[in-house]
Amino acid sequence: MTAVPADFRALSARLGQDPLQVQGPGGNTSFKDGDVMWIKASGTELAEAETKDIFVAVDRERAKAEAMGAGDGTCKATVLDPENTLRPSIETTFHALLDWKVVAHTHSVATLVHAISAQGRAAAREKLAGLPFVLVPYRKPGVPLTGAIAERITAETQVIILESHGLVCAGESVEAASDMIAEVERRLAMPVHVAAAPAPATAPPDGYVWEEHATPLACDPRLRALALAGSYYPDHVVFLGAALPTEPGGVSVVCAEGVALKSGATSSQTAMLRCLMDVLGRLPEDWTPEAIGLDAEAELLNWDAEKYRQALAEKSSA
Template sequence: MPHTVVLHVHSVNTIAWAVRTDAREEFTRRLEGLAWRWLDYHHPGLPLASVVNHTLRQDKADVLILGNHGLVVGAETCAGAEALVDEVESRLALAPRSATTSDEDALRSICAGTAYRLPKDPQCHRIAIDPFSRAIATSGSLYPDHVVFLGSGLPVLERVEDFRAPTSRVRPDGLPHPVALLIPGLGCVAREDASDGAEAMLSCLALVTCRLPLTAQVRFLTRDNESALVNWDAERYRQRLTANRGAD
């Protein structure tokens, strides 16, 4: 982008709109008067940068909405860029659905003797307790960091008795157990070694899904999108850095 200052953020309200099938129509109405452009989902890195470059050669834009990804703004000063982010977020603001209280005592009891614990952020529980949020979270991944840190679709633990014995060990296929599990009616549990990045993505997923209305039609990343992300050298490198910081 030609601007002096460029900000790229994964803002909750923007993502909550950008994963919907009617996203472009809603953005057209809500961002009227701003120099903005919509970009369909593209793999981060060179593919996305090429599309941005091509788009800006055709039209001037200070705001880019990245489908299933996030927000980019450009301005001539830091204050101007920050103000533009605030303006976009205020126009896209969505009220979260009310949340039912989790049963953390029951969750601690369930986690005893396993490789799981309660998440650091209590609002993560709403992913499991709210039926619509749970349906979205178990159906696929919404944005790049979702699949990278949490995988495609969080599993639901339906039978607690099936949970205790095996979860302290690696699965028979040699893969680690899921980063998080959803327990309907009770809340969410995270693997003991879940990284700060995974914790942040659980919080983000809770914030995004509770802002999606019950009538929303959601667009998930495709299997090809997910495969490109998890096998991307840049993401593997970032995951190693995250793991090393956690070890420190």
């Protein structure tokens, strides 16, 4: 079997090490070589693409068949080496679907700023004019999202904005995909417009540590209201739960003076809190972000929607 090319590993690592592109184990990249597609394995980090074996080879045609509804959609059955214990990313099906050699999917902060509001999506359409680009509505990552992508792309599509989720860029070479990412990032770049807030003067709740970079999420009235109102993209839900709570107990807590994470929070949880600050801190005043909603959250956490509502209600009245 062919090896994973060094320049593709380097691109993957560069994206993974940039918190404005990828946070924790989020995002994934793939490389097609004939019938073989190398895809990031589930739970691994792109940041480690040059130092660890994070890619798994799958049968591209069989993975593409799963994108069109065959199998269970996990692509586990398409892994070529039966000895390999890595599982292909949940997003493998859309990589297989795209007829481009290199596909990179990020949770780009600049893209998220645009992708979570109607005003932002309208602005993105204008800014990306002339690029081979489509916008795809929110769906649960996996086969549902792949289906929505399949309905909208053409053979020319190289840029996909995933509503309330992120960015996909593709090209016939590592360089072409990398250039496309750079072009989209250049066009969608957003300045931070929230002033840094003073560090909290009080002690955090017992067992918690202040995350000083996120202080504006507590102190800026607009950002605080947004952080408490809901979740805006899937990985936030997966790593931090739904809206940020104002009572200690979970991983994060929004107090009057600052935001704290439980001592021993994982690097992925820390990265996701930073991501929320990075996204909301760039949101123009007149853009109104839409939370993904309780049904989408329940779906991501594999909860029955009604049970999820009850659990949230119990937590908020506790």
